Amino acid sequence: MTCSSLQTLTLSLIISFSSFTAQAAWQLDNTQSRLSYISIKKGDVAEINHFTTLSGRLDEQGKATLSIQLDSVKTQVDLRDERMRTVLFETSKFSQAQFSAQFDLHKLQQLAVGSMMVLRLEGEFSLHGIQQKMPAELAVSKLSEHRLQVSSYAPLVLDANYFQLAQGVEKLRELAGLPSISMAVPVSFVLIFKAE
Numbered sequence: 001m002t003c004s005s006l007q008t009l010t011l012s013l014i015i016s017f018s019s020f021t022a023q024a025a026w027q028l029d030n031t032q033s034r035l036s037y038i039s040i041k042k043g044d045v046a047e048i049n050h051f052t053t054l055s056g057r058l059d060e061q062g063k064a065t066l067s068i069q070l071d072s073v074k075t076q077v078d079l080r081d082e083r084m085r086t087v088l089f090e091t092s093k094f095s096q097a098q099f100s101a102q103f104d105l106h107k108l109q110q111l112a113v114g115s116m117m118v119l120r121l122e123g124e125f126s127l128h129g130i131q132q133k134m135p136a137e138l139a140v141s142k143l144s145e146h147r148l149q150v151s152s153y154a155p156l157v158l159d160a161n162y163f164q165l166a167q168g169v170e171k172l173r174e175l176a177g178l179p180s181i182s183m184a185v186p187v188s189f190v191l192i193f194k195a196e
Contacts, residue, residue: 024105026148026193028056028066035068035189037158039075040182041173049075058148058193062103066191067096083175088168089128097127101136108140108148116141118153125156127163148193155186 036050053072058064070089075081085091101123111117117140125134137153160169160183173181 024060025196026058027196028054029192029194030054032192033190035066035187035191037185037187039185041176041178041180043180047075049073054191056191056193058103062105062108064101064103064150066099068098070095070097080176083172087171087175088165090168094128097125099123099125099134099136111140111142113142113144125158127158128165130163132162143192146195148195149190150193151190152188155188158185158187159183160185 030053033054034050035054036048038046038048040046051068051070051072052074053069054066055069056064056066070091071085073081073084073089075084101121103119103121107117107119119138119140120135121138122133122135125132134156136156139149139151139153141149141151143149160166166183169181169183173179
């Protein structure tokens with residue numbers, strides 16, 4: 001290897017390392033992100049709902065956090081939104097849900113722009129004052145040097161029974177005059193992070 005080639009390689013490595021170091025922390029872009037869930041009533045009637053206000057960060061140590069403002073729930077029916085906030089989530093006492101997980105920074109560092117990898121990890125989901133361990137399959141794509149996409153490779157399934165929400169679901173069922181509302185809720189998301 002010539003001296004010139006060695007200098008070029010060294011400079012390239014320094015630039016790559018500096019770029020990764022400078023962008024080691026990532027901030028969620030709420031305007032480009034979406035978290036949705038499916039509620040199932042009457043046995044087989046499915047409705048897609050979502051939250052409009054999310055915040056999150058992937059820090060320099062690989063710790064990722066996602067916070068969901070439960071007041072921002074949107075079901076396309078104003079009365080139902082209000083019942084979700086007051087009867088189910090009880091947002092006056094529990095304003096947020098949160099998911100946290102630890103990412104492998106070495107794997108993220110190896111991810112090239114335009115490529116995607118699947119990560120299987122165990123996170124922790126906090127809802128209604130209850131914390132539960134939760135396995136997750138995530139698809140991570142590096143859209144550019146400054147944009148990272150994290151999405152659900154497989155939906156997360158939340159069970160209302162695990163978060164002491166069964167009574168609230170039953171109350172919603174009574175108020176709406178429905179024969180049933182499923183306790184299991186599939187959740188999917190697409191999250192865009194920008195380099196800080």
